[in-house]
Amino acid sequence: MSTETALFSIQNLTKHFPVKKSGVFNNQKALVKAVDGISLDIAEGETVGIVGESGCGKTTAGRSFLKLIEPTSGKIIYKGEDITNLKPGKMRPLRAELQIIFQDPYSALNPRQTIGNIISAPFEIQGITPDGGVKKEVQRLMERVGLNPEHFNRYPHEFSGGQRQRIGIARAIALKPKFVVADEPVSALDVSIQAQVINLLEDLKREDGITIVFIAHDLSVVQHISDRVVVMYLGKIMEISDSNNLYSAPRHPYTKALLSAVPQADPHIERTRERIILSGDLPSPMNPPSGCVFSTRCWKAQDICHSKTPEMVQVGQSQVACHFPE
Amino acid sequence: MAVKIRKSRELSSSRASTGPIVGRSPKQIAWTRFKRNKVGVVSAIISVGVIVLSLLAPIVTRIIGVDPNTLHLDVLDVTGVPTLPHAGISMAHPLGLIPGTGRDLLAQLLYGSRISFMVAILTTSLTLFIGLVLGIVGGYFRGRVDAVLGRITDFLLSFPAFFMIVALSTPMVDRIQQTGIAKGNGARIVFLVFFLSFFGWPYFSRLIRSQAMSLRERDFVTAAQAMGSSNRRIIFRELLPNLWAPVIVFVSLSLPGYLAAESVFSFLGLGIQPPASTWGILLSNATRFVTTMPQFFIIVAGSLVLVVLAFNLTGDALRDALDPRNDR
Numbered sequence: 211m212s213t214e215t216a217l218f219s220i221q222n223l224t225k226h227f228p229v230k231k232s233g234v235f236n237n238q239k240a241l242v243k244a245v246d247g248i249s250l251d252i253a254e255g256e257t258v259g260i261v262g263e264s265g266c267g268k269t270t271a272g273r274s275f276l277k278l279i280e281p282t283s284g285k286i287i288y289k290g291e292d293i294t295n296l297k298p299g300k301m302r303p304l305r306a307e308l309q310i311i312f313q314d315p316y317s318a319l320n321p322r323q324t325i326g327n328i329i330s331a332p333f334e335i336q337g338i339t340p341d342g343g344v345k346k347e348v349q350r351l352m353e354r355v356g357l358n359p360e361h362f363n364r365y366p367h368e369f370s371g372g373q374r375q376r377i378g379i380a381r382a383i384a385l386k387p388k389f390v391v392a393d394e395p396v397s398a399l400d401v402s403i404q405a406q407v408i409n410l411l412e413d414l415k416r417e418d419g420i421t422i423v424f425i426a427h428d429l430s431v432v433q434h435i436s437d438r439v440v441v442m443y444l445g446k447i448m449e450i451s452d453s454n455n456l457y458s459a460p461r462h463p464y465t466k467a468l469l470s471a472v473p474q475a476d477p478h479i480e481r482t483r484e485r486i487i488l489s490g491d492l493p494s495p496m497n498p499p500s501g502c503v504f505s506t507r508c509w510k511a512q513d514i515c516h517s518k519t520p521e522m523v524q525v526g527q528s529q530v531a532c533h534f535p536e
Numbered sequence: 537m538a539v540k541i542r543k544s545r546e547l548s549s550s551r552a553s554t555g556p557i558v559g560r561s562p563k564q565i566a567w568t569r570f571k572r573n574k575v576g577v578v579s580a581i582i583s584v585g586v587i588v589l590s591l592l593a594p595i596v597t598r599i600i601g602v603d604p605n606t607l608h609l610d611v612l613d614v615t616g617v618p619t620l621p622h623a624g625i626s627m628a629h630p631l632g633l634i635p636g637t638g639r640d641l642l643a644q645l646l647y648g649s650r651i652s653f654m655v656a657i658l659t660t661s662l663t664l665f666i667g668l669v670l671g672i673v674g675g676y677f678r679g680r681v682d683a684v685l686g687r688i689t690d691f692l693l694s695f696p697a698f699f700m701i702v703a704l705s706t707p708m709v710d711r712i713q714q715t716g717i718a719k720g721n722g723a724r725i726v727f728l729v730f731f732l733s734f735f736g737w738p739y740f741s742r743l744i745r746s747q748a749m750s751l752r753e754r755d756f757v758t759a760a761q762a763m764g765s766s767n768r769r770i771i772f773r774e775l776l777p778n779l780w781a782p783v784i785v786f787v788s789l790s791l792p793g794y795l796a797a798e799s800v801f802s803f804l805g806l807g808i809q810p811p812a813s814t815w816g817i818l819l820s821n822a823t824r825f826v827t828t829m830p831q832f833f834i835i836v837a838g839s840l841v842l843v844v845l846a847f848n849l850t851g852d853a854l855r856d857a858l859d860p861r862n863d864r
Contacts, residue, residue, distance in 0.1 A: 278758055298764075305764030318755040322777035331773075335763045381759065 216251035216287075217421055218275070218389050223248050223284035225267075225274050229496065242495050244270040246445035247284070249522075254388070257415055257422040259436030259453070261429060261468070265492060267445040268425045269313075272391040275423065276308050277301065288389070306336050309387040313394035315374035319366040325352070325377055326362040332384040351380040355410060372403035376410065383414060391423045396431060408435055429472050433457055441465050444495055444503040451528035461530040464504050502533065510534050569857040576853020582846035583788075590653050593646040600630065604647045604813070608638030617828050631835050634818075635825045641832065645839060648813035651721075655728050655807075655814075656794040660787055662733035663740055668783065670737070671744025672771060676752050682745075689738035697735035704731070705806040721812045728807055732794055740786050747782060751775050781858040788851030792844035799840060815840055 225245040245267045252258050260268050274281045277293065286294045293304060312318035319328055329348045333340060340347035349359035355376040366374060375395060382390055392411065396404040412435060414420050426432045432439055432453075439456045441449040441464065449462040460466045467486040474480040488507045493499050499506045505515035514533050525535045570576055589596055597603065617635045631641040674682040705727065712723040751757060752775070760770050795815075801807035802816025810817055815836065822833035 273758075276762060278761055302764035305762060308762070310759070310762045312755040312759065314755060318759060320756040320774055320778070323773075331760065331765075332763045335760070335765045335769065378759075381763075385763075 215253070217254040217256075217289065218252040219250070219285075219287040220275060221249050221285040221287070223271070223274060223286065224282045225270050225279060226282045240496050243445050243498060244495060245274060245281075246498070248442070248445075248447050250440060250447070250450070252389075252421060252423065254421055255415075255419045256438065257424055257436050259432035259439040260423060260425045260442060261427060261432050261439060262442035263427060263468075263492065265495065266442045267495075268427075268442055269393055271442070272310070272393045272423060272425050275391055276310055278310065302336075306332070306338070306385040307388045309382040309385070309390045311375075311378055311382050311390060311392040311395045314398055315371050315378055316366075316398075318378045319374055321366055324363050324365055325357075325369075328366070328377060329380050329384060332381060336385060338385065347384075348380075351384055352377075354383075355380045356406070370403075371399055372406060375399060375403075375407050379407070379410060379414075383418070383420070386418065387420065389421045389423075391425070393425045394427070395424075397426065397428065404431065411435065429457075429469065441468065444493060444498055446503055447522070447531060448504065449528055449530045449532075450522075455527045459526065459528070459536075461525045461528045461535040462504075462532050463508050463510050463534075463536070466536065502531070566857045570853060573853045573856065575849055576857070579846040579849035579853065582842070583850050586649070586843050586846070587653060589646060590649040593643075593650055596646060597643045600642065602630075602640040602643040604639060604643035606639065608633055608640075617825065632831055634821065635829050635832060636821070641835060644813050644818060645815070645836070648815050648818055651725065651808055651812060651814045652795055652798050652816070655725060655732075655798040656791050658725075658729045659732045659736065659794040659797075660790045662729060663736040663790065664783065664787060666733065666737040667740030667786075668744055668779070671741040672748050672775060672779075674741070675745035675748025676767070676771060676775065678749075685741070685745075689741055692735055692738045693742075695735065697731075700735075701731055701801065702804075702806060705801075721808050724808050728798060728801060732797060736790070736794075740790075743782055743786070744779060747779055748775055751778055781855075784858065785851055785855045788847055788854055792847035795847070796840070796844055 223245060224243070224247050226241040226243050229240045229242055248271060250258070260271065262268050270279060273279045275286065277286065277296075281294065284294070285292055288304065288308070293301065296304070319325075323331075326345070326348055329351055330344045332338075333344050333347070345362075349362060352359045352361070357373060357376055357380070361369075366377070369377065375398075379395075395411070396407050399407060408431065411422065411424075415422055415435075422435075424432060424435055433456075436453045439451060439453050440447055441456075441462065443464050448464045449456070449460070451461070451465075456465065457469065460469055467488050470484065470486040474483060486509075490507050493503070493506055499516070501514070501516045501518050502508070502511070502520050505511040508515065512534070518533070520531045520533050522529050522531050523535070528535075570580075631645065633639065634641050634644060670685055674685040708731075709723050709727050712726055713719060717723070718726050757770055757774050760774050765774075798807055798814060799816035799819055802814045803820040805820070807816060808814045818836045819833075819840065822836050826833045
């Protein structure tokens with residue numbers, strides 16, 4: 211797929227956070243390279259999973275896609291239009307089409323507003339009156355996400371985590387968005403509730419053709435819902451591959467290590483399977499290793515890995531940033 | 537696979553519907569919690585009662601049949617102390633007479649509380665307004681504006697405000713009178729209100745700023761931004777409703793504070809001047825008769841302590857009731 215045909219495309223996106231070193235008069239600034247030059251094309255109707263361990267920049271990437279965090283450099287292209295430098299006023303109409311679902315269902319809802327007010331906020335902000343009035347539409351949305359529409363006048367604290375997540379989803383889909391970033395929407399939920407929320411997202415994807423970027427650290431959840439999976443490490447993309455292909459034939463050593471950490475349900479396989487245990491800690495994003503960022507923990511690393519940053523190359527059905535792909 | 541995927545939407549929507557369901561708002565919950573606190577309820581009744589009595593002073597005094605300005609010089613001895621039994625406390629004068637002039641103490645307390653409360657309420661409102669606006673601006677917009685506001689609050693907080701009032705009272709009041717905004721005690725009230733607010737807002741602004749800073753990072757604010765909400769809407773619809781708990785607590789704690797402050801400055805002769813009456817002036821007057829007629833001092837000081845305590849305890853009770861973690 212190329213940038214021209216993609217619904218949503220990012221090119222060389224970076225987000226660096228300045229961090230002040232201690233001292234009142236010492237203004238020495240360090241940079242946390244949360245997202246460091248990632249490029250991705252997303253087709254209409256596609257679900258792209260982003261996986262990676264804590265602190266790899268998944269969330270920052272997801273939020274900068276929607277310009278909720280201003281990217282440091284790079285381009286964000288939506289429907290062929292460069293939206294990177296759009297002013298908030300110009301951005302407002304587009305916001306109806308680009309939405310986000312949050313990880314923490316407790317922080318995502320204003321405790322002082324009723325569910326009715328929370329879900330009708332998108333209509334109020336965008337100045338849209340749906341057919342049949344706002345209240346009716348809100349109740350339809352509540353029913354759609356599996357909530358009792360009579361709970362219209364209740365407050366967030368009266369709902370469980372899973373129900374709150376549904377409220378967040380109802381708000382996100384209220385304006386029939388085309389592109390939704392789901393930022394770890396199930397990591398804060400119990401496994402049984404995770405399944406309900408994932409089913410709901412799949413329904414939305416199938417019935418409304420919503421394009422979803424699904425950020426998670428649970429590999430099995432990502433495999434289930436995604437068409438393609440992006441593996442991130444320390445602000446960079448390591449591998450992009452079709453969902454099934456990634457799990458059956460990981461090309462990047464990091465992907466392999468990540469997959470080997472998933473426990474198997476069958477105790478016989480679990481006992482005998484080979485596990486890759488990475489040595490060392492995640493390097494600081496303030497001072498990432500030179501060359502390939504994974505080189506400090508990679509068992510295949512050679513001299514070139516420490517000196518030269520690997521380009522994205524096509525290997526089989528995957529795109530891999532590695533000098534020695536499998 | 538770790539997640540068992542199953543159709544389970546029916547589970548949550550099949551709940552039996554029993555008429556329209558209305559949730560209990562955070563306000564209603566706080567109210568139920570507040571009602572359970574006996575001390576808080578009594579304090580709140582005293583606080584509200586005193587303010588109402590103060591506002592209705594002319595009517596109340598007429599009903600009781602006392603008058604603040606009638607002198608009873610005939611019953612005073614040479615030192616000014618009433619010669620009546622119990623220092624003049626009787627059916628006609630429930631709290632007795634003021635030594636020196638023989639005025640009715642209850643009527644003087646009621647009328648005096650009007651200026652005291654006026655100063656306290658005006659100062660609290662002004663402090664609240666400035667603190668709220670600058671706190672939200674600093675905490676929400678951050679950046680350079682916040683840095684400038686932060687230095688100003690630092691400066692004001694480290695300022696010896698008390699000595700400034702002592703030093704500037706007379707020249708500033710003269711200046712206000714010259715500009716013709718207000719005359720006499722009016723000018724003194726203006727001075728007190730502005731001076732106390734000027735040095736008072738940084739405390740409140742700090743509190744609000746920290747709250748606004750923590751709120752703006754919450755996901756519901758990000759959600760509002762993702763929907764294309766303006767800053768104005770975020771401040772009024774997302775932030776302010778979450779700030780009214782600290783606001784109520786601040787009001788209930790700073791009202792008695794400024795009430796006491798007015799008394800202190802009037803007591804020192806820096807605030808309101810006689811013949812107008814405030815609690816500070818009455819207290820100052822009472823100290824002269826503390827050995828010859830202790831009732832006077834005890835009644836005035838006791839009233840002040842009672843009101844300040846009632847406001848403070850109301851504030852404490854409100855803070856407890858509004859704290860969502862405090863789920864008793």
